[in-house]
Amino acid sequence: RYSHGVITKPSTKHVCYLNSPGRMFWDSNDYFRQERFFVRFLKIFINPFLSHVRNWDHTASQRVDGFIANSNEVRSRIKKYYNRDSTVIHPFADFPVELDLPKRISHKDREKCKKEGYFVVLTRLLPWKRVDLAIEACVKKGYGLKIVGEGPARMDLQKRASDYRNIDILGHVSEDIKWRLLKKSNGLIMTQKEDFGIAPLEAMYAGRPVIAFSCGGVLDTVVSGVTGEFFSEQTAASLGDLLGSFDPANYDPKECQEQAKKFSRERFVRELKNYLDNV
Numbered sequence: 001r002y003s004h005g006v007i008t009k010p011s012t013k014h015v016c017y018l019n020s021p022g023r024m025f026w027d028s029n030d031y032f033r034q035e036r037f038f039v040r041f042l043k044i045f046i047n048p049f050l051s052h053v054r055n056w057d058h059t060a061s062q063r064v065d066g067f068i069a070n071s072n073e074v075r076s077r078i079k080k081y082y083n084r085d086s087t088v089i090h091p092f093a094d095f096p097v098e099l100d101l102p103k104r105i106s107h108k109d110r111e112k113c114k115k116e117g118y119f120v121v122l123t124r125l126l127p128w129k130r131v132d133l134a135i136e137a138c139v140k141k142g143y144g145l146k147i148v149g150e151g152p153a154r155m156d157l158q159k160r161a162s163d164y165r166n167i168d169i170l171g172h173v174s175e176d177i178k179w180r181l182l183k184k185s186n187g188l189i190m191t192q193k194e195d196f197g198i199a200p201l202e203a204m205y206a207g208r209p210v211i212a213f214s215c216g217g218v219l220d221t222v223v224s225g226v227t228g229e230f231f232s233e234q235t236a237a238s239l240g241d242l243l244g245s246f247d248p249a250n251y252d253p254k255e256c257q258e259q260a261k262k263f264s265r266e267r268f269v270r271e272l273k274n275y276l277d278n279v
Contacts, residue, residue, distance in 0.1 A: 005060035013279055017068040017089070017272075020195040021081045022057060025050040058082060066279055068272075071196045071217035087275060090220060092268035093201040093260070101207040101253040102183050110249040117186045117248070118144030118166075119211070122178070122199040125151030129192040130213075132160060136236035138189075139164050141243050145189070146181055148173055182206035186248040187228070190218060191239065197221070200228070205260035207253025211242060221263065227256045 004016040058081065061067075067086035069075035078086045105113050121134050131147060135157065138145040147157065147169045154169065161167035173181070179202075182188065188203035188210045196217035200210045204221075210228035212218045222228040228251070231242040 004064055005056070007063070013065050014063065015066045015068065015276065015279060016064045017070070018074060018078060018086070019070050019091075020074050021061075021077050022053070025053045025057070066275075068275060071220050073193075073216045073219070074195050088220075089268065089271045089275065090263055091196055091198070092263055092265040093198050093205070094265065095202075095205045095260070096179065099179060099183075099206060099257075101257060104251075104253055105186075105249040107247075107249045110247050113186055113248050114143065114246075116144075117184075118146050118168075119187055119189045119243075120181055120185045120203070120208075121145065121147045121149070121189050121191070122182075122202065123149050123190070123192065125149050125153040125157060127153050127156075129153070130234060131157055131191060133191045133234065133236045133239055134189045135160050135164075135167055137240040137243055138167065140236070140240050142166065143186075143243060144168075146170055146185070148178060148181065178202075179206060182208055187211055187246070187251075189239070191234065192216075193234075194218060201260045201263050204228075204256040207256050209248065209251040209256060211239070211246060213239075221259070223259060225250075227251065227259045 004018065006014070008014045061082035061084060064084070067078050067084050069078055069086040069088050070091050072088055075086050075088050078084050119138065121131055123129050123131065125131060131153065134145060144166045145168070147167070150172050154171070158169055161169055182203050183206045185208055187208045188199060190197065190200060190210060190212040193213060193216040200212065200218050200221050203210050204227050210218070210222045212222055212228060212230055213234050214230035214232050222230070224230055229242055229246060231238040
């Protein structure tokens with residue numbers, strides 16, 4: 001994370017590919033908001049340290065010759081915090097060589113799929129990821145939800161979901177099971193603000209649409225009305241309203257996969273090489 005602080009010789013070109021300026025010290029209020037009271041209380045005492053790190057980070061950023069941002073969201077943060085321009089080169093996702101697409105859901109079966117099918121959350125389980133919103137919304141709407149991932153928030157999420165048979169917290173699963181879960185789902189739910197986010201690409205490659213909070217890097221990858229939909233407020237009510245009107249039959253698996261393929265390793269290597277050649 002701090003490698004952009006390296007001291008180079010005057011003749012050395014220093015290019016920084018930045019996934020994000022440090023959230024803990026540049027956006028600490030949002031970063032700590034969902035933590036337990038004790039952690040939020042401790043933040044009062046580490047604020048002077050965070051201020052020191054911000055000053056050092058800004059100083060280090062001025063020595064970089066060129067910034068590459070992994071999304072337009074991160075480009076805006078680089079401009080805001082460092083007052084530096086940057087070029088966006090999106091990351092890539094490693095997809096299986098071949099993945100058979102699921103059949104398109106017919107309008108005749110759409111209600112059956114919504115009620116008998118399930119949605120997927122695929123993320124590290126941290127408080128700021130707001131997976132609790134997906135649980136609350138799916139419980140209220142009666143939809144199935146399978147949560148894939150590990151992290152310190154898992155215990156709290158399990159307590160929330162323990163009384164509901166339609167909510168499954170699966171923890172870590174193998175790659176094979178992950179792809180099978182995505183292919184058979186009605187779509188991926190993404191409740192957090194990500195710098196970029198690989199999970200939406202994986203869902204689309206599996207032929208499934210994405211339901212996401214309309215903020216962050218997901219705006220660079222998901223095409224509204226074609227490969228997914230966005231909810232405007234980071235609340236269970238906003239997500240629930242979208243789930244209530246969401247129709248999985250509206251999304252073509254082939255279009256979803258074609259969108260995901262735009263973020264290939266080959267594209268990333270080509271764009272990065274072109275940038276470095278120009279530098």
